[in-house]
Amino acid sequence: MGFLQLLKSQFLCHLIICYVFLVSGLIINLLQLCTLPVWLVSKQLARRINIRLAYCISSQMVATLEWWSGTECTLYTDPKSYPLYGKENAIVVLNHSFEIDFLCGWTFCERFGVLGSSKVLAKKQLAYVPIIGWMWYFLEIVFCKRKWEEDRRTVNESLQKLRDYPENFWFLLYCEGTRFTPKKHQVSMQVAESKGLPKLKYHLLPRTKGFWVTVQSLRGTAAAVYDSTLNFRNNEMPTLLGLLNGKKYHADLYVRRIPLELIPEDEKECAEWLHKLYQEKDSFQEHYAKTGRFPGPIMSPPRRPWSLINWLFWSCLLLYPLGLLLTQLISSGSVFTIVASVAVCSAGLCHPFTGKVKPP
Numbered sequence: 244m245g246f247l248q249l250l251k252s253q254f255l256c257h258l259i260i261c262y263v264f265l266v267s268g269l270i271i272n273l274l275q276l277c278t279l280p281v282w283l284v285s286k287q288l289a290r291r292i293n294i295r296l297a298y299c300i301s302s303q304m305v306a307t308l309e310w311w312s313g314t315e316c317t318l319y320t321d322p323k324s325y326p327l328y329g330k331e332n333a334i335v336v337l338n339h340s341f342e343i344d345f346l347c348g349w350t351f352c353e354r355f356g357v358l359g360s361s362k363v364l365a366k367k368q369l370a371y372v373p374i375i376g377w378m379w380y381f382l383e384i385v386f387c388k389r390k391w392e393e394d395r396r397t398v399n400e401s402l403q404k405l406r407d408y409p410e411n412f413w414f415l416l417y418c419e420g421t422r423f424t425p426k427k428h429q430v431s432m433q434v435a436e437s438k439g440l441p442k443l444k445y446h447l448l449p450r451t452k453g454f455w456v457t458v459q460s461l462r463g464t465a466a467a468v469y470d471s472t473l474n475f476r477n478n479e480m481p482t483l484l485g486l487l488n489g490k491k492y493h494a495d496l497y498v499r500r501i502p503l504e505l506i507p508e509d510e511k512e513c514a515e516w517l518h519k520l521y522q523e524k525d526s527f528q529e530h531y532a533k534t535g536r537f538p539g540p541i542m543s544p545p546r547r548p549w550s551l552i553n554w555l556f557w558s559c560l561l562l563y564p565l566g567l568l569l570t571q572l573i574s575s576g577s578v579f580t581i582v583a584s585v586a587v588c589s590a591g592l593c594h595p596f597t598g599k600v601k602p603p
């Protein structure tokens with residue numbers, strides 16, 4: 244194991260990354276709260292400020308993926324569509340199979356310059372998660388209760404508010420509604436059978452109602468649906484903890500740009516269209532399983548330095564006072580303080596994750 248890899252597996256490093264994320268996140272949440280009066284004066288200015296503040300939070304997770312773990316993200320897509328990415332509003336349909344799939348999505352948002360404004364149809368419970376959930380409140384993220392009688396109206400209303408959004412955004416929709424597991428797959432294939440629909444091997448049966456209401460509400464606002472299919476090389480099952488340990492993964496994303504005009508307006512036809520889309524997505528995954536790649540040419544955008552610069556900025560800002568505090572505590576000569584500091588450091592060095600990372 245190289246020195247850098249050993250360093251990345253140290254619990255103390257993980258503590259530092261999490262400390263910077265948590266403290267900066269709470270500071271940014273507080274700054275977001277302070278933008279509330281700005282909304283009263285200029286809604287668009289408040290939105291632009293919140294886009295930048297949100298970037299400061301989400302780009303730290305992107306930096307962990309891109310710069311800390313060095314995970315490679317390859318994009319398979321049509322060269323004619325490529326110049327439009329990041330230059331228009333879009334609805335992104337993504338498979339939900341991995342713990343870090345949202346983070347790979349964020350990485351592409353970062354590379355195409357829409358990270359701060361990226362949105363998702365998220366379950367309501369996530370709104371209460373400190374930092375990320377609170378950040379989403381100010382980003383006008385759309386939440387659903389997964390009760391169609393209520394969601395039909397609330398999701399539509401939230402999406403209508405995005406019509407005059409001042410910057411380009413991607414709206415992510417996990418049509419499967421939940422992360423893939425063999426058990427959920429079995430249940431959803433029973434539903435497929437009862438509806439006379441072909442079975443899917445790599446996806447859960449898509450929930451069509453959220454897709455239909457999103458497409459209808461964003462007609463005239465979003466230009467296209469980006470049908471996105473994600474997989475990882477060598478059957479990797481990436482985790483957030485793996486990233487934190489500096490493990491490098493290889494993500495492959497296949498994106499097809501489908502103009503919104505091609506999607507039927509009628510609810511039933513739109514549902515049929517989505518089921519067909521998922522059958523196609525299933526065939527792309529089958530192709531990937533057989534050949535180790537998606538169809539089409541590779542057009543990968545390079546990683547940009549901004550997420551790293553943002554992380555370094557917050558680290559300098561927050562580690563300096565922490566360092567001063569620790570130095571003062573230790574130099575105070577108190578036996579208790581010194582014993583406590585040594586105990587914390589030893590706990591860091593003896594942590595079970597230490598040294599468990601495989602060499603690249």
Ligand SMILES: CC/C=C\C/C=C\C/C=C\C/C=C\C/C=C\C/C=C\CCC(=O)SCCNC(=O)CCNC(=O)[C@H](O)C(C)(C)COP(=O)(O)OP(=O)(O)OC[C@H]1O[C@@H](n2cnc3c(N)ncnc32)[C@H](O)[C@@H]1OP(=O)(O)O
Nearest residue numbers: 345348361363365366389390391415420431448450452453
């Ligand atoms: C160039 C690069 C391109 C791309 C880069 C990629 C991405 C980047 C983009 C943006 C990134 C932005 C942010 C990412 C950050 C973080 C994201 C993290 C987390 C969020 C994840 C979530 O929270 S997922 C959960 C919430 N989301 C959803 O649920 C969406 C899908 N659900 C729906 O659409 C639902 O319809 C609903 C929620 C609107 C309503 O749900 P409800 O349960 O009330 O109704 P149903 O839809 O289920 O209706 C009942 C019908 O369903 C049938 N049924 C029953 N059981 C099942 C089953 N097991 N499977 C399938 N179907 C089932 C039932 O028979 C009913 O059928 P009908 O015929 O009557 O419709």
Ligand SMILES: CCCCCCCCCCCCCCCC(=O)OC[C@@H](O)COP(=O)(O)O
Nearest residue numbers: 260261264303304307339345366375420421422
């Ligand atoms: C800088 C690094 C610091 C890392 C520590 C911070 C980690 C915070 C991560 C919060 C990201 C929020 C995204 C959660 C994704 C999620 O929760 O998806 C839910 C879906 O599956 C459906 O859920 P369900 O159907 O209820 O199982």
